[in-house]
Amino acid sequence: MIRKFMTGLVAVALVFLLPAAVLQPDALVSSKLWAMVGLGMLASLTQPAYSPLDRDAPPEDRGTARQLVWTVYLTSLGGVLECLVWRYPASMAWDELAITAFAVAIAGALLRAWAVAELGRFFTWHVRVQTGQQVISTGPYRLMRHPSYTGAWFLYTGLLIAMHAPVAAAFAGVLLLAAFVRRIRYEEGLMLQTFGAQYVTYCGRVKRLVPFIW
Numbered sequence: 001m002i003r004k005f006m007t008g009l010v011a012v013a014l015v016f017l018l019p020a021a022v023l024q025p026d027a028l029v030s031s032k033l034w035a036m037v038g039l040g041m042l043a044s045l046t047q048p049a050y051s052p053l054d055r056d057a058p059p060e061d062r063g064t065a066r067q068l069v070w071t072v073y074l075t076s077l078g079g080v081l082e083c084l085v086w087r088y089p090a091s092m093a094w095d096e097l098a099i100t101a102f103a104v105a106i107a108g109a110l111l112r113a114w115a116v117a118e119l120g121r122f123f124t125w126h127v128r129v130q131t132g133q134q135v136i137s138t139g140p141y142r143l144m145r146h147p148s149y150t151g152a153w154f155l156y157t158g159l160l161i162a163m164h165a166p167v168a169a170a171f172a173g174v175l176l177l178a179a180f181v182r183r184i185r186y187e188e189g190l191m192l193q194t195f196g197a198q199y200v201t202y203c204g205r206v207k208r209l210v211p212f213i214w
Contacts, residue, residue, distance in 0.1 A: 001045070007052075008044025012037045015077050023084045030092045036159060039105060040076075043155060046113035047148075048125045060190055061126040064183035071175050072156055079160040079168030091164040101161035108154030115140050115148035123148070127187045129194045135202050143211040145188075145202070149180040150209045184208060 016037050020027040027033050052073070054066040083091040116123045118139035122130055140147035153176050160169035191199045207214055 003049045008041045012040040019080050032092050050125045057126050062186050065126050067179050071179050075172035079163050079165035082165040082168050083163040087164045098162045101158045105155050105158030108151045112148045112151030135198050145206050145208050
């Protein structure tokens with residue numbers, strides 16, 4: 001928990017607080033900026049501990065964990081810069097769009113946290129199968145094979161929309177989806193290799209990211 005807290009603290013300081021301190025010091029008293037910081041910390045504390053440098057990744061991961069974390073970091077930083085340089089001070093307003101998008105981001109964070117909790121120790125930062133692991137089809141896994149990715153997509157794109165950073169949100173939406181699809185390919189290949197027909201049956205019953213659709 002301490003490692004996750006420190007990783008999250010450093011990340012939100014570099015992505016949110018430092019740019020604000022340098023570019024728009026007045027933004028440091030904005031409730032919206034601190035709401036984003038709080039949501040970033042929640043995201044860090046409700047997932048497995050990780051290192052952005054990712055030196056311990058197994059070969060099966062194919063760099064997907066590193067790709068995801070840096071996609072989140074860089075698109076979030078781009079959104080903060082868009083918010084502070086291009087759209088400030090209007091970007092700090094809590095209008096209807098910001099409130100709705102922030103609610104979507106919270107819902108995404110909660111879905112991801114639920115998915116992590118449902119898998120327990122079998123939820124890993126890297127693509128790998130652990131001893132004793134089984135195909136889980138309870139909780140959010142009844143509706144989606146990868147609910148944590150769906151939750152993360154809504155979390156980070158919603159956060160950027162709430163910051164009135166539509167350009168960064170568009171980039172994040174596309175780049176995160178591409179990263180998730182790439183990771184899913186390797187992850188499901190490993191699951192099929194490990195669980196065979198059981199996982200094939202599960203895949204035939206449950207969609208990847210969007211319930212009943214895809």
